[in-house]
Amino acid sequence: MSQVDDFSDDERELLDRWSAPTPPVSFAARVLRERRRGWPRVRYGVVAACLALLTAGLLLRNRGDLSGMVQSNARSTIDIGKRAVVVAESGTVLEYHVAKDWRGEGTGPVWVEQRQGTAFYRVERGGAFKVHTVNGTIEVTGTCFTIAVDERTGVLVTVHEGSVVAEHEVGGTRESVLAGNSVLLNPKGVVATHAHSASAAPHIMHSERYSGMADLGDHVALMEQTAQLREQVRVLQNRLASKPNSERTYGLDQDELLRLADNCELSWDTPQVQVGTSPKLTDDDARALGLTPEQRRILEETMAQANARMVGILQTTYIAVTGDENIAGLSATALLSEIEDKTSTPEMQRIYERLAAERAGLPPRSPKPQGREAQVEELYRAYVTMGDELQGVLAERLGASLAERIRDLRDGFSSRRHSSFGCP
Amino acid sequence: MPPEPRVSAVAQGQSHKPSGDSTEIDDVTLERAKRGDPAARERFVKLYEARVYALVGRLLLTCPSEVDDVAQEVFVRALGALSRVETRGDSKISTWLLTIATRASIDVLRRTARAERRHGRAAADTASFPDTEPFSDMVMARDLDTRVRRVLAELSHDHRAVLVLRAYHDLDYGEIAEVLGIDEGTVKSRLSRARMALKAELERETLRNAGGKA
Numbered sequence: 001m002s003q004v005d006d007f008s009d010d011e012r013e014l015l016d017r018w019s020a021p022t023p024p025v026s027f028a029a030r031v032l033r034e035r036r037r038g039w040p041r042v043r044y045g046v047v048a049a050c051l052a053l054l055t056a057g058l059l060l061r062n063r064g065d066l067s068g069m070v071q072s073n074a075r076s077t078i079d080i081g082k083r084a085v086v087v088a089e090s091g092t093v094l095e096y097h098v099a100k101d102w103r104g105e106g107t108g109p110v111w112v113e114q115r116q117g118t119a120f121y122r123v124e125r126g127g128a129f130k131v132h133t134v135n136g137t138i139e140v141t142g143t144c145f146t147i148a149v150d151e152r153t154g155v156l157v158t159v160h161e162g163s164v165v166a167e168h169e170v171g172g173t174r175e176s177v178l179a180g181n182s183v184l185l186n187p188k189g190v191v192a193t194h195a196h197s198a199s200a201a202p203h204i205m206h207s208e209r210y211s212g213m214a215d216l217g218d219h220v221a222l223m224e225q226t227a228q229l230r231e232q233v234r235v236l237q238n239r240l241a242s243k244p245n246s247e248r249t250y251g252l253d254q255d256e257l258l259r260l261a262d263n264c265e266l267s268w269d270t271p272q273v274q275v276g277t278s279p280k281l282t283d284d285d286a287r288a289l290g291l292t293p294e295q296r297r298i299l300e301e302t303m304a305q306a307n308a309r310m311v312g313i314l315q316t317t318y319i320a321v322t323g324d325e326n327i328a329g330l331s332a333t334a335l336l337s338e339i340e341d342k343t344s345t346p347e348m349q350r351i352y353e354r355l356a357a358e359r360a361g362l363p364p365r366s367p368k369p370q371g372r373e374a375q376v377e378e379l380y381r382a383y384v385t386m387g388d389e390l391q392g393v394l395a396e397r398l399g400a401s402l403a404e405r406i407r408d409l410r411d412g413f414s415s416r417r418h419s420s421f422g423c424p
Numbered sequence: 425m426p427p428e429p430r431v432s433a434v435a436q437g438q439s440h441k442p443s444g445d446s447t448e449i450d451d452v453t454l455e456r457a458k459r460g461d462p463a464a465r466e467r468f469v470k471l472y473e474a475r476v477y478a479l480v481g482r483l484l485l486t487c488p489s490e491v492d493d494v495a496q497e498v499f500v501r502a503l504g505a506l507s508r509v510e511t512r513g514d515s516k517i518s519t520w521l522l523t524i525a526t527r528a529s530i531d532v533l534r535r536t537a538r539a540e541r542r543h544g545r546a547a548a549d550t551a552s553f554p555d556t557e558p559f560s561d562m563v564m565a566r567d568l569d570t571r572v573r574r575v576l577a578e579l580s581h582d583h584r585a586v587l588v589l590r591a592y593h594d595l596d597y598g599e600i601a602e603v604l605g606i607d608e609g610t611v612k613s614r615l616s617r618a619r620m621a622l623k624a625e626l627e628r629e630t631l632r633n634a635g636g637k638a
Contacts, residue, residue: 007591012624015591017572020478021491028469031499032462076533284493410492 002414024411066106067097072117081106083124092117099127125294135185143179154186184277222330248388250412255361264353265420268384269412271303276309278304289405298397299406306390310382314339317379321372343376349424351377355384366424387413449517458507468506469499472518475593476525483529483587483598485577494532498525522593523603533581575625580620586611587618 007015065070070078072088080086081098082105088094093115099108109128122144123129129140131147137258138147145160148157157166159177166183177183250269252260260267268364272279286296317326318335321342327335340348350366354377357365369377390413394403407413449457449471457463476498481491502524509520576584585604589595597608604611 007619011619014572014622014625018482018576020592021481023473023477023495024492027473027492027495028466031469031473031496031503032466282493 009052009127026411038121040168066100067095069095080112080225081108081110083107083126084110084129085122086112087120090119092119094119114147114149116149116151118146120144120146135170135187136166139165139167145177149207154184156182156184158182250391251408253396254360257356258362261356261360261362262351264356264419264423266352266356266380266384267419269387269407270383271386271413273307273310273314273383275315275330275332275335278307285409289409295398295402299394300391302393302397305385306393310386313379313382317375339376339379345421346375346424347373348421351380352421353420353423355380359384447518454517455504458509460507461511465503468503472521473499476521477519478494479588479593480524480529481524482576482592483581483585484532485573490532494528495525498528501528518593519595519599519603521590522595526589526603530581572622572625575621576618579621583614583618586614590615 066081068078068080070076070088070092072090072092074090076088078086078088078096080096086094094112094117095115096110096112098106098110101107107126110123110130112129112131113131114131121131121140123140127193131138131149133149138145138157140162142195143164144160145162145164146158146160147155148158157164157177159179159181161179162359163176163178165176166185168185168189170187171189173189175183223249239288252267256267281291281296281300281303291299314332314335318327318330318339319325321339324338330338347369350369351373354369355366357363358381368374387407390401391407393404398406437638449468453464453467457468473495477491477495480495482497484491484494498521499543501520509517576587582604586600589600589603595603600611601608
């Protein structure tokens with residue numbers, strides 16, 4: 001038995017207040033998966049050899065590129081490898097080659113020759129992407145642009161997003177073209193760049209300088225509009241797919257939400273909130289999710305925005321509740337601690353009661369609060385819905401499936417929380 | 425005769441009373457786990473995961489993802505060494521596992537401390553308690569709970585380890601000394617200091633209750 005005197009009842013009570021984290025349901029499975037990766041060393045050589053053979057096989061199988069020739073009789077949409085979509089108008093002729101990666105997918109450098117016609121390009125960031133035309137080459141690093149090849153006037157490049165570098169065929173004159181600008185490559189060289197924003201476009205396209213290209217200008221504007229609409233549709237589709245069922249939140253069904261509401265309890269998951277810094281994804285998590293560097297950047301950027309928003313709400317509430325505007329150096333924990341010190345237990349109980357009912361789709365069980373209680377309630381509302389909102393934004397930016405996997409990686413953002421102050 | 429089980433539901437941080445059974449893996453399952461039987465290994469992890477997780481969480485006082493990483497590493501190490509473990513007399517698998525978990529956690533804390541010394545204290549909020557405490561934990565903690573965490577977090581990790589092993593995992597002086605590689609006298613003095621900090625917080629709480637809420 002123990003050689004040590006037991007703690008006093010008071011000490012025990014105090015120690016009991018320090019709850020410990022509990023492992024997620026999937027913990028054992030993950031450990032055992034991880035363990036299986038650690039095979040005995042004697043097998044490493046065999047595995048390495050197999051992998052080498054497999055890699056060599058893949059490289060051999062996937063050597064070469066994807067290529068195609070387009071002679072468009074009507075408007076058509078063409079995927080060029082994994083990174084680009086081209087909308088080619090009737091009369092467009094182009095040829096493309098995309099280098100394969102080790103998986104045999106077209107994610108490598110892209111070479112396009114656009115001989116004639118008008119084509120709209122949307123290119124994701126990645127390796128080199130070059131479009132060769134009769135008058136020059138357009139080099140891309142992730143952007144949307146339109147190229148219109150006209151035998152009389154030249155090649156009009158209009159950039160909608162990002163930037164391109166246009167290099168003239170003769171003499172190698174290079175011109176960087178930013179979003180909202182156009183450049184004309186005529187047989188004599190790079191003619192000019194002009195703003196083509198919504199208000200400026202008609203002016204440019206119908207100016208004397210561009211006479212003969214007015215149709216192209218209208219065309220470009222129309223295609224730009226089409227692209228914007230497509231993008232809006234994509235965002236809306238993602239939003240629809242990711243929209244949390246209004247009758248449920250992460251991992252909770254309606255019965256559970258009703259039970260929580262009966263007990264004035266809240267259960268939610270949330271990312272960590274930190275002042276002065278942003279949450280970063282670990283390399284292991286990025287690998288586990290199979291994120292590309294760009295996806296990882298987007299994820300961390302989105303999480304940073306969610307963090308900044310929550311910190312903003314926290315700081316605003318702190319100032320409103322305490323009247324103290326000196327928030328420099330105060331952590332999230334300290335801010336909340338002060339806010340809670342100014343909030344009575346009955347107030348917290350009512351806040352929890354209302355929020356739990358709200359999440360269960362029930363009518364409010366007490367009148368809408370005023371003053372300090374209302375401000376603290378808003379803070380908590382933002383906090384308990386933070387996970388769902390973050391998943392929604394991630395779904396818009398990365399797709400619903402990946403957003404769901406990100407949230408599921410650790411059974412919810414950071415961890416699941418369950419809390420109550422009792423009912424009023 | 426199997427040793428009297430002493431580790432209880434404290435792993436979930438809810439109780440300090442021994443539960444009486446099922447706290448140690450039985451010999452048959454242990455032998456099967458040592459031979460690599462997947463079901464037995466899963467049983468092994470599930471039986472001890474809450475204890476290891478709780479210990480690592482209380483020692484690290486950091487974000488859940490780091491606790492998860494360290495706890496996972498503890499089990500990966502333990503499963504790797506399981507076939508070489510011998511249980512003699514009163515020695516228990518749980519104590520062995522808690523030893524791995526404690527040392528792994530302290531290693532992490534020391535590495536963090538070294539990094540802070542090298543680079544200077546981070547300007548951001550994440551450098552140490554209470555700033556590393558997940559904000560969400562804070563919501564639940566409130567008042568006394570939070571202050572208890574803060575008091576215990578202000579102890580050095582060596583002192584905190586003694587308190588956690590004694591208070592939440594019910595190890596005796598000798599076992600704690602073995603886990604931490606120190607002598608029993610040091611265990612006693614560290615525990616004493618930790619309890620003094622608790623008492624001080626209790627007194628402050630009593631004064632607060634007497635004075636009412638600000």
